[in-house]
Amino acid sequence: MPGRKRAMPVRSQAFALEDYSFCYPDTQQATLNHLTLSIEQGQRVVITGPSGCGKSSLLYLLNRLYPANCDGIVSGSLDIYGKQSDRYEAGEINKTIATVFQDPDAQFCMPTVEEELAFTLENLHTPREDMQYRIDAILSKTGLVEYRKRIIQTLSGGWKQRVATACALIMEPKCLLLDEPLTHLDPVTAMEFVSWLDALQAEHQLTVVAIEHKLELWGAFFDREIALTKDGTIGKDAAFDAKSPTFFTRRKRSIRQDTLLAAEQLTVSKNGIRLISDISLALISGQVTVVAGPNGSGKSTLLKALCGIYKPFTGSLRGKPAGYVPQSPEQLFLTTTVEDELAFSGKSSPAEIKRLLDGLFLQQIAYAHPFSISHGQKRRVATGAMVADKRKVLLLDEPTAGQDEQSLKELYELIDAHAQEGCAIVIVTHDMNFASSVADSILLMKAGSLTGIFDPALLWGNDELLQEHRLLAPKGTKAYAPAFA
Known part of the structure; x- marks a missing residue:
């Protein structure tokens, strides 16, 4: 695992920003303000900061996606590998810089893994006689050999992230930009990803620039941290210092005995493939259940079955209708402002909507379009909309992804308060620190089956x-093991 300290030789600059600012169209306040910084070729840099501070915007400026594709307003100068950014021809930068987005679905164009890789090479005008060798090599390097013919949209979020990374690496870039690449990976897979990236970067001297909130899983991978403030300025630019994971004090809740939703021998199949099998469970009033397990184990499928998106192949489902927040929350958006999104159901008063906006740190973006905000903010908007809809059963798929520490705290408070009011809440998450804070029970899944439902304190040991x-x-428990020495 990466943990060694590396001597940093003098290198050429990959990126140089001088008094650089960026403002989205139709907004008065700039997202990024007067940034002056440089990143050298071969450096490993992490960009941190509160949700919505402009981290993803900065990444998209570095790969020329912005302002070319959003009509944003820029000032100052940005040089990319010694050339002014606005002098790159359309598509030229893609031969040098590859990007893995936070939502991998946003970058897929073809149905299968192999076709997606081939499509990437075709866009680079790779000779056909070289394509098969490069596809075989990258499938082997990323552990995707068995997934060559798989339909991408049948894969879990974690496997999609690996496919997106493979598509980036097959381009043989000088620089790899990563927008929260560990978000949808189970903890062990995340550690393996970091270890694999460590070896890959050392071998090819890639420049790696990543956005990340959960730094503990990266160990000593990064050389340097650029911390943005909520105003879009640089608050800290220094040698990287690994941080402890976010942890909240576990509260006792009064769990009632009312069953709000029950599944009996639930089995779901899609396109002839069995996704989950023979799952029986009861969601109890006042209880928070965390669903955990490896990537591809059926966690998201279970949530989709519980809310009725996937119809049971066999088995039954009975109880109250559930509110569901998917991994890609923008799938739920129906209005043109954040405030309207929360108020859409009409079941909450204006005063209740205001409390939700304040409690979820959404007041400053209340009139922003839901599609224009950060991924972390989108998740809070979608969760708030389900709370405003007064659903007694909430199903949240990876709600902690893209959240800074303060946002996690407010999410915890919202979940805890909702449970205290008698709701049943199910959370799919890979963040075991958050799970230990909020869960009354943990449901483990593997290979589409329910392994069991466990008391958190017993599971950690x-x-x-x-x-x-x-x-x-989680850190502080008997079985805790740090990611790296």
């Missing part, structure tokens, strides 16, 4: 069970 499900116990 069971090394064998954690290893089987590719999980890491």
Whole structure:
């Protein structure tokens, strides 16, 4: 695992920003303000900062996606590999810089993994006689050989992220831009990804620039941290210092005995493929259940089955209708402002909507378009809309992704308060620190089946069970093991 300190030789600059600012169209306040910084070829840099501070915007400026594709307003100068950014021809930068987006679905164009890789090479005008060799090599390097013919949209979020990374690396770039690449990976897979990227970067001297909130899984991978403030300025630019994971004090809740939603022998199939099998569970009033397990184990499928998106192949579902927030929350948006999105159901008063906006740190963007805000903010908007709809059962798929520490705290408070009011809440997450803070029980899944429902305190001490499900116990518990020495 990466943990060694590397001597940093003098290198050429990959990026140089001088008094650089960026403002989205139709907004008065700039997202990024007067940034002056440089990143050298071969450096490993992490960009941090509160949700919505402009981290993704900065990444998209570095790869020329912005302002070319959003009519944004820029000032100052940006040089990319010694050339002014606005002098690059359309598509020229893609031969040098590859990007993995936070939502991998946003970059897929073809149905299967192999076709997506081939499409990437075709856009680079790769000779046909070289394509098969490069596809075979990258499938092997990324552990995707068995997924060559798989339909991408049938894969879990974690496997999609790996496919997106493979598509970036097959371009053989000088620089790799990563927007929260560990978001949808189970903890062990995340550690393996970092270890693999460490070896790859060392071999090819890639420049790596990543956005990340959960730094503990990266160990000593990064050389340097650029911390943005909420105003879009640079608050800190210094040598990287690994941080402890976010942790909240576990509260006791009064769990009632009312069953709000129950599944019996639930089995779901799609396109002839069995996704989950024979799952029986009961969601109890006042209880928070965390669903955990390896990538591709059926966690998101279970949530889609519980809310009725996937119809049971066999088995039954009975109880109250559930509110569902998917991994890509923009799929739910129906209005043109954040405030209207929360108020859309008409079941909450204006005063209740205001409390939600304040509690979820959404007041400053209340009149922004839901599609224009950050991924972390989108998740909070979608969660708030389901709370405003007064659903008694909430199903949240990766709600902690893209959230800074303060946003996680407010999300925890919202979930806890909703449970105290008698709701049943199910959370799919790979963040075991958050799970240990909020969960009354943890439902483990593997290969589409329910392994069991466990008391969190007992689970954290069971090394064998954690290893089987590719999980890491939270810091401070018996089975906790830091990502890297």
